[in-house]
Amino acid sequence: MVVVFLLLLLMPSSRSATSISVVDRNVVVGEMGEMLQLRKRRRRRRGHVSLLTCVVGFLFLCQVSRLAAAAVLHRHQRISGSAGDVLEDNPVGRLKVFVYELPSKYNKDWLEKDPRCLTHMFAAEEFVHDFLLTSPVRTHNPKEADWFYTPVYTTCDLMPNGLPLPFKSPRIMRSAISYISTHWPYWNRTEGADHFFVVPHDFGACFHYQEEKAIERGVLPLLKHATLVQTFGQNHHVCLKEGSIVVPPYAPPEKMQSRFIPLSTPRSIFVYFRGLFYDVGNDPEGGYYARGARAAVWENFKDNPLFDISTQHPSTYYEDMQRAIFCLCPLGWAPWSPRLVEGVIFGCIPVIIADDIVLPFADAIPWEKIGVFVAEKDVPNLDKILSSISPEQVLEKQRLLANPAMKQAMLFSQPALPGDAFHQILNGLARKLPHDPHIYLEPGQMVLNWTEGPVGDLKPW
Amino acid sequence: MKKVTGSSHRLARMRSKNRSGFNSEQASETSFRLMPVSHFRVFIQCMFCIGTLILGFRLTTESSFLKASFQNPEDPFTRISARTDSSASTGTESQFDLQLRREFANGSKGSRLAYNGTIVHSSGGVRVDVGRHAILIRPWPHPDPFEVLHAHHLIKRVQLEQRQLYGSKESKPIIAITTTFVRTFQAVHLTGLLHTLSVIPVPVTWIVMEAGGVTNETAHFLSLAHVHRLLHLGFDIPMPAGLNERSKLEAQMRVEGLRYVQKEKLEGVVVFADESNIHSLEFFTEAQKVDWVGAVSVGLLGFAGFEESPQSGIVHVHDGRVEARENHILFAARQAAAAPRFEPQVQGPSCDSNGNLIGWHIFDPLPLEGEVHKGMRAAQNRRLEWANFVLNARAVWKTEGNQPEWIRSWDEWANPEDGSTPDIKAIVRSDQWVKVLGNCGRKVLLWWLRAEARADSKHPNKWILDESLEIIVPAKSTPWPRRPVRRAAPPPPAPAGGTGTKHGAGSRVSSGKVRRPKRKQDQTNVS
Numbered sequence: 001m002v003v004v005f006l007l008l009l010l011m012p013s014s015r016s017a018t019s020i021s022v023v024d025r026n027v028v029v030g031e032m033g034e035m036l037q038l039r040k041r042r043r044r045r046r047g048h049v050s051l052l053t054c055v056v057g058f059l060f061l062c063q064v065s066r067l068a069a070a071a072v073l074h075r076h077q078r079i080s081g082s083a084g085d086v087l088e089d090n091p092v093g094r095l096k097v098f099v100y101e102l103p104s105k106y107n108k109d110w111l112e113k114d115p116r117c118l119t120h121m122f123a124a125e126e127f128v129h130d131f132l133l134t135s136p137v138r139t140h141n142p143k144e145a146d147w148f149y150t151p152v153y154t155t156c157d158l159m160p161n162g163l164p165l166p167f168k169s170p171r172i173m174r175s176a177i178s179y180i181s182t183h184w185p186y187w188n189r190t191e192g193a194d195h196f197f198v199v200p201h202d203f204g205a206c207f208h209y210q211e212e213k214a215i216e217r218g219v220l221p222l223l224k225h226a227t228l229v230q231t232f233g234q235n236h237h238v239c240l241k242e243g244s245i246v247v248p249p250y251a252p253p254e255k256m257q258s259r260f261i262p263l264s265t266p267r268s269i270f271v272y273f274r275g276l277f278y279d280v281g282n283d284p285e286g287g288y289y290a291r292g293a294r295a296a297v298w299e300n301f302k303d304n305p306l307f308d309i310s311t312q313h314p315s316t317y318y319e320d321m322q323r324a325i326f327c328l329c330p331l332g333w334a335p336w337s338p339r340l341v342e343g344v345i346f347g348c349i350p351v352i353i354a355d356d357i358v359l360p361f362a363d364a365i366p367w368e369k370i371g372v373f374v375a376e377k378d379v380p381n382l383d384k385i386l387s388s389i390s391p392e393q394v395l396e397k398q399r400l401l402a403n404p405a406m407k408q409a410m411l412f413s414q415p416a417l418p419g420d421a422f423h424q425i426l427n428g429l430a431r432k433l434p435h436d437p438h439i440y441l442e443p444g445q446m447v448l449n450w451t452e453g454p455v456g457d458l459k460p461w
Numbered sequence: 462m463k464k465v466t467g468s469s470h471r472l473a474r475m476r477s478k479n480r481s482g483f484n485s486e487q488a489s490e491t492s493f494r495l496m497p498v499s500h501f502r503v504f505i506q507c508m509f510c511i512g513t514l515i516l517g518f519r520l521t522t523e524s525s526f527l528k529a530s531f532q533n534p535e536d537p538f539t540r541i542s543a544r545t546d547s548s549a550s551t552g553t554e555s556q557f558d559l560q561l562r563r564e565f566a567n568g569s570k571g572s573r574l575a576y577n578g579t580i581v582h583s584s585g586g587v588r589v590d591v592g593r594h595a596i597l598i599r600p601w602p603h604p605d606p607f608e609v610l611h612a613h614h615l616i617k618r619v620q621l622e623q624r625q626l627y628g629s630k631e632s633k634p635i636i637a638i639t640t641t642f643v644r645t646f647q648a649v650h651l652t653g654l655l656h657t658l659s660v661i662p663v664p665v666t667w668i669v670m671e672a673g674g675v676t677n678e679t680a681h682f683l684s685l686a687h688v689h690r691l692l693h694l695g696f697d698i699p700m701p702a703g704l705n706e707r708s709k710l711e712a713q714m715r716v717e718g719l720r721y722v723q724k725e726k727l728e729g730v731v732v733f734a735d736e737s738n739i740h741s742l743e744f745f746t747e748a749q750k751v752d753w754v755g756a757v758s759v760g761l762l763g764f765a766g767f768e769e770s771p772q773s774g775i776v777h778v779h780d781g782r783v784e785a786r787e788n789h790i791l792f793a794a795r796q797a798a799a800a801p802r803f804e805p806q807v808q809g810p811s812c813d814s815n816g817n818l819i820g821w822h823i824f825d826p827l828p829l830e831g832e833v834h835k836g837m838r839a840a841q842n843r844r845l846e847w848a849n850f851v852l853n854a855r856a857v858w859k860t861e862g863n864q865p866e867w868i869r870s871w872d873e874w875a876n877p878e879d880g881s882t883p884d885i886k887a888i889v890r891s892d893q894w895v896k897v898l899g900n901c902g903r904k905v906l907l908w909w910l911r912a913e914a915r916a917d918s919k920h921p922n923k924w925i926l927d928e929s930l931e932i933i934v935p936a937k938s939t940p941w942p943r944r945p946v947r948r949a950a951p952p953p954p955a956p957a958g959g960t961g962t963k964h965g966a967g968s969r970v971s972s973g974k975v976r977r978p979k980r981k982q983d984q985t986n987v988s
Binding site for chain 2: 211265266286292325380383384387388389394
């Protein structure tokens with residue numbers, strides 16, 4: 001049995017997902033030497049030739065079965081990110097979250113005024129609140145809580161066309177924080193260092209849809225120490241705070257899961273994209289929108305038959321994505337978009353064209369192995385880049401995408417399932433525990449300046 | 462007025478600053494001169510003001526072009542500027558145009574900088590590049606054939622992997638039997654079917670029965686097919702004009718096709734691929750699952766098969782997924798956002814919850830205008846389409862002992878004694894032996910496009926006109942009825958038990974060529 005095990009370790013497999021570490025090999029080589037000696041001793045004894053043939057025959061059979069097992073096509077592959085297989089971690093029992101009871105003007109009233117907040121791509125804040133209220137990590141005793149959650153919906157002030165107005169959001173946030181700091185002692189204890197907020201707007205807690213204005217404003221000063229759960233992520237950017245958790249934007253899980261087509265439908269579209277190339281209302285000449293990257297895609301590839309790109313939004317959008325090999329996910333006014341989520345759910349390899357972007361759950365999901373990253377300056381060579389990826393790499397990426405854990409981690413599923421985006425957020429929060437003891441301030445010690453920020457923010461709400 | 466001149470003064474001064482050093486020097490020099498030159502200077506400035514008012518922004522760009530043309534040209538690839546018009550993007554631009562556009566970028570960027578200053582490089586190690594960027598276009602933005610070839614190799618490899626992972630393990634050959642005849646819409650229908658059959662991954666034997674004998678036109682179409690084996694057989698009787706007679710003749714032609722299968726002892730799955738049907742490739746993979754006789758659902762498109770009435774007589778055909786989800790906060794909001802469903806009309810088998818065949822959905826078309834409306838429709842002969850059925854080829858072989866006893870022998874069903882047309886459903890003795898394919902009939906795998914030109918419409922051979930037409934007359938009065946009649950009273954309620962009738966309300970009148978259904982069968986519900 002030991003011999004069989006050693007030979008199994010030694011046989012190289014072409015399609016196996018596991019890799020043999022160097023340490024194992026050394027051990028195995030040592031044991032191989034022992035095994036050879038064992039064989040010599042056996043040969044000396046006559047009458048044990050038959051035993052030898054039995055052993056050799058058995059080994060041969062094992063080798064054949066091993067190769068046969070290796071030849072079985074693997075449908076999907078385990079995701080092991082930079083932190084290991086953390087997608088499947090269970091956060092229950094590792095942290096406790098206390099949910100503040102805010103008056104309904106901060107959350108429910110917004111929903112009643114406009115229920116579209118539940119279906120647009122910023123709906124994560126509502127669904128996280130809903131999830132935490134019934135989650136086993138919730139505790140009603142704030143003394144034993146590790147994290148504190150404030151359910152304030154800052155992205156629910158919608159214009160008639162459905163886009164959220166961020167102008168009141170800083171005031172709403174300030175008002176919520178002043179409420180919790182006066183009614184509970186836990187904010188002042190740490191100045192918010194063990195509190196987390198969900199801010200899924202375009203540029204997170206900078207609360208503006210225009211990048212220049214958002215950079216000017218910066219992250220809301222009161223949230224300087226708090227952990228932010230946001231969709232925006234870009235390296236070297238003011239609006240991505242150190243220690244933030246980047247989550248995917250909300251995409252309706254039922255709508256997507258009801259539109260699956262059979263997996264045997266052949267993928268015949270090479271590159272697929274539907275969306276704007278020129279934002280004609282705000283930037284008709286092009287160059288501002290998406291830093292000119294989307295316009296470059298259009299100008300270079302509009303007559304290329306491999307690129308199925310258009311601004312028309314068809315009713316078979318989800319079905320078409322399942323028939324495509326690559327789906328473009330370029331930046332727009334902000335670098336993130338629900339296309340990434342849709343591409344992952346439908347098995348279409350995302351081609352991410354956004355410099356310095358931080359993708360959701362980047363410490364748990366190895367995005368370089370799953371998607372293709374193209375620099376914005378390389379967009380004119382996109383067809384060369386994509387057609388020069390080897391078929392083995394493409395199949396590898398498709399196998400990683402087919403992993404159900406991967407698809408689950410991108411969804412805010414109703415009801416919450418293990419491994420979905422809610423649990424990944426809790427995992428991220430749990431990984432930041434235990435808190436640094438320096439965050440606990442002396443009574444009376446104030447670090448935050450409550451009068452910091454633009455004058456318009458200081459008005460009470 | 463003063464304000465305008467003041468601002469244009471400022472503009473003029475800024476513009477003069479943008480010029481080469483000599484000009485700015487001169488401007489600053491002139492500003493220090495006193496009386497003797499002031500009149501002249503005022504005059505010059507007034508001329509420039511008027512000039513800017515007339516010519517507008519162009520002066521800035523011209524000046525910045527002059528300025529930039531003295532600078533070093535940058536890499537022509539990366540600095541080609543914004544929004545080219547279609548004439549330039551064909552790649553036939555001259556060197557000068559390239560130069561101009563290149564400098565345009567610099568100029569416009571420069572002028573933007575002067576006016577707005579939108580490039581933000583904030584402090585603290587933050588590297589953000591907000592502002593107008595150049596749209597990068599490579600010098601020849603058209604597909605490269607070698608890259609297209611690489612991409613197609615990639616697609617083929619991915620599809621092979623998909624077939625191996627998710628495709629069906631069986632690969633029985635398909636025998637497709639099609640009836641056709643030369644007419645206006647033959648090209649429309651036949652080309653679609655031809656390409657569908659050419660891309661099926663299993664070997665296809667295509668038996669084409671042509672009414673009126675083998676013709677060159679049909680042979681010309683069929684030469685484009687990539688099938689394993691193509692049989693173009695002729696049937697000497699020409700296709701009649703009436704729809705009932707047409708269906709009878711087609712049934713006879715299909716029986717002839719099956720006789721060929723029987724004679725040659727072909728193996729595989731027999732599929733009645735009518736040329737007016739639109740097949741999905743999934744249909745052919747589902748057809749592989751048949752043991753002896755299978756039934757599929759056929760959706761109806763086109764004339765009187767598309768409109769639906771708001772009455773409850775419509776049978777819902779959707780997969781039985783439970784849609785409602787309970788959520789204590791958000792349920793009501795989600796209900797409000799639910800989208801309306803599209804309900805197609807479908808003809809085919811219907812199952813109960815256990816998956817057993819209990820009946821058939823049959824399409825009941827509206828009577829057409831000008832036709833005698835028969836009161837007692839239940840007495841009509843109701844039949845399913847041949848396309849609803851899929852056979853194992855061995856079911857039509859003549860050798861006894863190979864087939865199960867519940868399959869009628871060839872002589873029994875294919876040549877009925879009373880001279881009526883053979884019915885494919887009669888090949889089995891009872892319905893319980895029919896295997897229902899496509900998720901128990903819930904998945905519609907093929908669609909019947911009920912659209913056809915007038916029987917007497919003339920069209921040139923191969924749709925090529927040798928000489929120009931002298932007179933073109935639109936088709937107006939035809940012997941055929943034009944549109945269905947609206948029912949005066951709502952139809953009788955559907956009986957319980959899973960079957961129902963589908964009614965088409967309203968009409969669709971198209972100008973020009975009038976669409977006719979290819980086959981019209983009076984059918985009501987059958988249990």
